[in-house]
Amino acid sequence: MPVKMTAALLLLLLQLSGFFGSGTGGKVLVWPMEFSHWLNLKTILDELLKKGHEVMVLRPSASLSYEVDNTSAIEFETYPTSYSLSELEEIFWESLKKYIYELPKQSFWGYFLMLQEMVWVDSKYFESLCKDVVFNKELMTKLQKSRFDVILADPFIPCGDLLAEVLKIPLVYSLRFFPGSTYEKYSGGLPLPPSYVPVVMSELSDRMTFMERVRNVIYMLCFDFWFQTFNEKNWNQLYTEVLGRPTTLSETMAKADIWLIRTYWDLEFPHPVLPNFDFIGGLHCRPAKPLPKEIEDFVQSSGEHGVVVFSLGSMVGSITEERANVIAAGLAQIPQKVLWRFEGKKPETLGSNTRLYKWIPQNDLLGHSKTRAFITHGGTNGIYEAIYHGIPVVGIPLFGDQYDNIVHLKAKGAAVRLDFLTMSSTDLHTALKTVTNDPSYKENAMRLSRIHHDQPVKPLDRAVFWIEFVMRHKGAKHLRVAAHDLSWVQYHSLDVLGFLLACVLTVMFILKKCCLFCCQKLTKAGRKKKGE
């Protein structure tokens, strides 16, 4: 016994001294992600590498985002996929075109029908990605043998959770959002009251009128129905087949140990959270580095007026000529110089104050003292760079969470929103004039920046902390709400309320019978008395 005690104490002392905290040699497996999802995660992976962990990323042979980066120590495990690169590109570009140019024009029901169709195509591809791994015996044996300590995944592409179950290792999620109210279901019990928590993709704020609250509840019901009906069925089948027991996508996802949410309360509207949620928005942001000479010269040439930075993100290649001309004409009217990340034919209306770039050092530009505003599609990474550096935003959302990001920033007084398909040159000009001339936009952007910077631990350090925590403790079960083990009826206490209602009704019924019986007795006695 004393030996056991000493060993236990030694363990505690090692723990206290940060022995396990120094990050010696954990093995991290990463489920593939694309575009900004991947860029965001890569920041965490690089930090994990710095701390001495091994990182292996599963890479589909056909992929749009993974460049082999020889400078990084990330190990890639490439596996053959059913889709060819050309098929994948076709799916992707078709989908993107629909998101940008067709979906916003739809009516309420048309929106859901079109979204359903698109998600169906995406989901089929994601499913094939999953099958290509879990049914690849050689790969699975290799993964089993590698004895990873944790798997990192983005629930946007399911299967990371399935892999965690198969390999019996803890799971850490990196997540931007779930559409609709599906959070509660997938997280295994996060209650988000629709009265003040706007459903993601509803474009509502946390202060809603009565009719907006009605809209929010309808959105919630629609998204729930839509997800349940069109997205989950196939996944449930696949998960059941792989695990060899009846299960569902949501049950498996809800087992995640830690949820790293890629926002923070500077951007989010406050809402309840669970103990295993941490908000790590902006983890990729860093102080500005000096600009390349040519760009610095152009920026300096702007004088007192400063510059405007403009990018629609890494996913959108070229935009239509008509839209490009409208935008260029709008930009030509402002006194600032403009740096525009642009691909495609040079717009005819391009002003002398605007320069086009295939790539811009966005974070460094936003951190430059001359930068007055940021025109952005509202991707979360870019939005966080704007918040980090306190730059007001003109938002032109294109798809996904971008609408919500801009709605949030607008509600916080740091952005003006424009509609990509319908905005005119004057709209753009007016919006830019507003955010650069009305000091409230800069003040609000700075307020958000101060909130962002004033955290007890930096977002990136917290992300790494939780991944290492999960490796040290083989999970984080102590943060998991017991809601996981309850059915929907039990979780909402409907069985209890039914039981209590039945009790009350029974008591009332008995009381009524008793009263009737007494009344009858009394009447009878009265009659008898009368009869006497």
Added chain:
Amino acid sequence: MPVKMTAALLLLLLQLSGFFGSGTGGKVLVWPMEFSHWLNLKTILDELLKKGHEVMVLRPSASLSYEVDNTSAIEFETYPTSYSLSELEEIFWESLKKYIYELPKQSFWGYFLMLQEMVWVDSKYFESLCKDVVFNKELMTKLQKSRFDVILADPFIPCGDLLAEVLKIPLVYSLRFFPGSTYEKYSGGLPLPPSYVPVVMSELSDRMTFMERVRNVIYMLCFDFWFQTFNEKNWNQLYTEVLGRPTTLSETMAKADIWLIRTYWDLEFPHPVLPNFDFIGGLHCRPAKPLPKEIEDFVQSSGEHGVVVFSLGSMVGSITEERANVIAAGLAQIPQKVLWRFEGKKPETLGSNTRLYKWIPQNDLLGHSKTRAFITHGGTNGIYEAIYHGIPVVGIPLFGDQYDNIVHLKAKGAAVRLDFLTMSSTDLHTALKTVTNDPSYKENAMRLSRIHHDQPVKPLDRAVFWIEFVMRHKGAKHLRVAAHDLSWVQYHSLDVLGFLLACVLTVMFILKKCCLFCCQKLTKAGRKKKGE
């Protein structure tokens, strides 16, 4: 404009460089608390002093806990109270006796009736404490002139929130628990589903059977009704009078900027939280210091068996002779030496292995390598010292949250629970044998200890961070859920659901009318045709 921009940038740079984070010269006002509430808060106050802030504690002229501590830089503002010290002592000791010796014997309804009566007396005293401040013009003028940056309070004794409203300064709460389900109401929107979140003081765990869930819902309803009916009315009147506008206790409390909860997920069952909640349990714990020589010698004399530490806390003076003898007889049977914090007549059955002390260095003893178990009433401070040092517990809860603390620790496998009024010497002996001989108790205590120590920032540093944050930013509005502005009906979306139901019923009614109309038309046409 450029000057404004430069100033704003300078502000950001200062922020980034931690200028405001170094804690230069904030002014902190503290609403009085008693016993363990005060001890816990004092740790935070001492840390605030170390960081260069000024701390002023309001001290009622009659108080049980505030010793004038000349070594501390805490400033006390003593104000005259309506109650004399002897009245206060009578209320306190009477109440304590009832809590320990009478309340546990009550039936379900008797429990609520007795609790109501006792809370009524406490509440009257707390109210007088409040009135003695807010109607003391001289004191209020002095407080107004002092221009505090933040007020710290424990909602256990209301009025700190009222003072924050009157003085128009941010409010930080330090809280152990709200009874029943009143959390949601007082915090302004923390949803705690009764299906897996046991109501505080229900003594249930987070994994409940159907009948336990029924009990939990009944507890919830009872506590809600009880609080609403017996506790709030007077406070609401007082708050309305002082603020000069209709308001309530709960509305005012819900305005708190930050809630520092005095537990953590090592002890708590996981449940949803709000963004302005932080869990700082165990902030007073620290590594063990060497023991006084006499105690160290006694501890060392225990040999391989080690020692057991026993304390029923600072509030309980002496216990009945009968109980003391039962306990002493139980302790006499174990092979360990026992250090018992004890006041009163020496029990006749006291064994040679047990020594009585008026005071013990509890934290240092629990951190001693010879300590095998801790017998405690289950006060949160003591429980956290046990968790911090990984010591298994024999819990003898006496009142308040102590029952729940022990239930939690028992559910996590680190404690055995005994009933103070009914336990026999053998029960105590068996319980001690179990926690010292069954290694699972030590292992579980060590697991909780590892969880406790493995946090990105220490609890005390987080508590101080949030108080400083609130001072720097003049509140923490960005963490406040928008639920505050909604009525009960709106918050639960009952108006929206009613509206949607009305819409569905109207549509069904119109459809039915249309169908009937069509049927009639068709029948008529058929008849006409037949008639031809």
